[in-house]
Amino acid sequence: MSLKPKRVNFEETWKELKQTVKDVITMGNVNKTIWNDRFLDVYSLCVAFPEPLADKLYNETKQFLESHVHNLLATKVAPSENDNANDYNMVNDTLLQRYYAAWIEYSQGVEYLNFLYMYLNQQHIKRNKHTAEVEFTYGQVGTENQELMEIGELGLDIWRGCMIKSLGEEIVKQILEAIYADRIGNDLGSNSAQVIYGIIQSFVQVQNYKKKGNLNLYQELFEAPMLAASGEYYKSEAAQLLQRCTVSEYMEEVLKRLEDENRRAHKFFHGSTIPKLRQECELRMITDHLDFLHSDCKEMVSQEKRVDLHNMYVLLKPIPDGLKTLIQAFLDHIKNEGIETISTLKGDTIHIQFVENMLKVHHKYEQMIAELFKNDPLFLSALDRACASVINKRINDKQQCRSAELVAKYCDSLLKKSKTTEIEIDSKLTSSITIFKYIEDKDVYQKFYSRMLAKRLIHEQSQSMDTEEAMINRLKQACGYEFTNKLHRMFTDISVSTDLNNKFNAHLKDKNVELGINLSIKVLQAGAWPLGPTQTTIPFAIPHEFEKAIRMFETFYHENFNGRKLTWLHYLCQGELKLSYLKKPYIITMQTYQMAILLLFENVDVMTCKEIQETLELNADTFQKHMQSLIESKLLLASSEQLEGSTEIKLNLDYSNKRTKFKITAALQRETPQEVEHTMSAVDEDRKLYLQAAIVRIMKSRKILKHNALIQEILSQSKVTFAPTISMIKKCIESLIDKQYIERTSTGSDEYSYVA
Structure with missing residues (x-):
């Protein structure tokens, strides 16, 4: 067998080839030998000598296919009097059944035929297509070449132009009637469903070969009327449901309809239609009736009807701005519950009640958002805004919001020594950061927290230094290094002071000096510790028992750190004093001034208030406060309730206590209203300095700036730590x-x- 070009008698060759083409297109039996011979015939015609006969073969094949499809239309598919459009099970010989049977046979035959004409497709048609594309690019359009299609494509196009063009509208009409029947509950049967699916797919497949617009026929012929019919159906359905359903019932019915329609779409239609069909259903059943759905939002949210809320979310989520009303109702509900839960706080544990109640509210609705709203960012944002609104709410314009102070106190109560386990403390501190993040006045929190941390470190009240450091790291992650800079320096001072005490004790040992008392000193940087200057100037005559130790430490410190100044904060000092004049010895932890008062009774049993005050050089307030605490503890007895100059104070020689070791400093370490006021005024001063520095930085970089632009820049920079008022900025x-x-x-x- 030779593959060289040779002379070919077209009529004889085409006669044999035509019979095979007919057998292939009608899915008849073709002998393997004949099939192989016809392959060679196609090849021979394409390379015939002296003139290739490819174009003639193409035209004859085209005419045959056109004739075949016209014949199918006329004899096998065209509507007849026996067609029954209402017979959806198609047990009879209906148009849809005939069309589907003809399409299945023809489409399969065209696929085989395309394979038979492989050489023509690859060597002639594709080359002509390429030539046409080149000519089109350079402006020389060859119309004949442009029309050439591969045989498989040609067969499908002929089906479209003849069969679908003639019967398409009638077929689509009957398909829509069948879909309507399926919607109202008539069972189409598996065979009918397969027929409908196959016909709809034929509208897609006849143009699958196109690179662009391959769905145009499907969309224009079937999709557009189907969507219009579906819209009308669901418009009517919605109207009927609205007459007899509550909002809750209506949502359940709509969800059922959407689920059914989704199942139907996957069963029959092309994938590109599914979102369009759902959108059409949503438009007619949801968007057109938003007012009705929104009418029950507040009640559902206030009563927390979980099933209804989830259904409403599912329905409204795809609708533009559909969730707006639901989100607002949800936000208002959280705000109301938050305000209600913190409005009844009272007692000494307000700070604990505040934080833990707000955490309960936050956790409750965070869980609800996860379960009902799939952690939708819009609802999480509403939760954040609601919590921020409650936490930063002021009782009135004149009164400061206390949230920052209360959260700081809550952390302080956890970090102080207690019987609570470290794991539980760590968990609660982690949770407290959730509330902390909502606080606008974070600088207020920082002031209170740093002052309370100072007290814990100075009085050694911390549960664990590791827990303290872990908390500072959480704050650092939330607000940055600058926010916790001073807190880290306070930790460093405590660590350095421990080393310093060890060196001082070693120094005393080397000098062979006995102080007579055990001394532990903390050296704190003035710039890092929020101790304030108010009490550093309190006059105080140091008892001679302390003088030697203090002078020795000062000498040691100045020898090691030249140029530094030590200021003694006696009001923060405490010590243990052993009482040996009673029936049994007692070891009492007390404040320095209290200790100094008791030491005056070393050689006497009775002194007047005037003598004590003048000896220690204490001012009236300090004297009254510390003397009163000693009298209340019954270590000293006063001759009258009023502590006047002539009032006699004497040792209580009959003092008795079940405990031999106890403290009387706790009452003195409680926070006073004056301290809170001082903290708030310090915050105001810091804010003014911060704002002034920010203004200078902004103006230095911008040189010239409008008033409103400057205000916005300042608000943007300061929002991390606090929200300044416009009046303060001005x-x-x-x-x-x-x-x-x-x-x-x-x-x-x-x-x-x-001004440079």
Whole structure:
């Protein structure tokens, strides 16, 4: 067998080839030998000598296929009087059944035929297509070449142009009637469903070969009327449901309809139609009736009807702005519950009640969002806004919000020594950060927290230094290094002080010096510790029992650290005093001033208030406070209730206590209203300095800036730690103008320039 080009009699060859083409297209039996011979015939015609006969073969094949499809239409598929559009089980010879049977046979035959004409497709048609594309690119359009299609494509296009063009509208009409029957509950049967699916797929497959617009026929012929019919059906369904259903019942019915329609779409339609069909259903059953659905939002949220809320979320989620009303109702509900849960707080444990109640609210609705709303960011944002609103709510404009103070106290109560396990403490501290993040005035929290941390470190009340450090690291992650810088320095001072005490004790040992008392000193950096200058100037005559130890430490310290100044904060000091004049010895931990008062009774049993105060050089307030605590503890007895100058104070020689070791300093370490007020005023001062520094930085980089733009820049920079009022910002701007850091420009009073 030779593959060289040779002369071929087209008529004789085509006659044999045509019979095989007919057998293939009608899915008849073709002998293998004949099949192979026809392959060679196609090849021979394409390379015939002296002139290839490929174009003639293509045209004859096209005419045959057109004739075949016209014949199918006329004799086997075309509507007849026996067609029954209402017979959805298609047991009879219906149009849909005939079309489907003809399509299955023809489409399979065309696929085999395309394989038979492989050489024509690859060597002639594809080459002509390429030539046409080149000519089209350079403006020389060859219309004939452009029309050439591969045989498989040609067969499908002929089916489209003849069969679908003639019967398409009638077929689609009957399909839509069958789909309607399925919607109202008539069982189509598996055979009918297969027929409908196959016909719809034929609208897609006849143009599958196209690179662009391959779904145009499907969309125009079937999808558009189907969507319109579906819209009308669900519009009618919605109207009927609204007449007899509550919102809850209506949502359940709509969800059933959507689920059924989704199942139907996957069963019959092309994948691209599924979202369009769902959108059409949602438009008619949800979007058109949003007011009805929204009417029950508040009640569902307030009563926390979990099933209804989940259903409403599922329905409204795909609708633009559909969730807006539900989210607002959800936000308002959380705010109301949050305000209610913190409005009844009372007693000494307000800080614990506040944090733990808010955590319960947060956890409850966070869990609800996870279960009902799939952790939707819109609902999580609503939860955040609601919690922030409750936590930062002020009782009135004149009163400061106490949230920052209460959260700081809560952390303080956990970090102090207690019987609670470290694991439980760690868990609660981690949870407290959730509330902390909502606080706007984080600088207020920082002030209170640092002051309470200072007390814990100085009085050695911390449960665990590791727990303290872990908490500071949590704050650092939440607000950055600058926020916790001073807290880290406080830790460093405690560590350094431990080493310093060891060196001092070694120094005394080397010098062979006995102090007579055990001394432990903490050296603290003035800039890191929030101790304030208020009590450092309290006059105090140090008892002679302490003088030697203090002088020795000062000498040692100045020898090691030249140029540093030590200021003794006696009001923060405490010590253990052993009482040996009673029936049994007692060891009592007390504050320095209390210890100094008791030491005056070393050689006497009775002294007047005036003598004690003058000897120790204490002011009236300090004397009254510490003397009162000793009298209340019954270590000293007073001759009258009023501590006046002539009032006699004497040792209680009959004092008795079940415990031989106890403290009387706890009452003195309680926070006073004056301390809270001092902390808040310190925060205000810090804020003014921060704002002034921010204004100078902004103006230095911008040089000239409008008033409103400057305000926005300041608000943006300060929002991390606090939310300044506009009046405070204006006062800071005026202050900097007075200090000649900035000035108003000549163009107007609402523009500032930096004074270099």
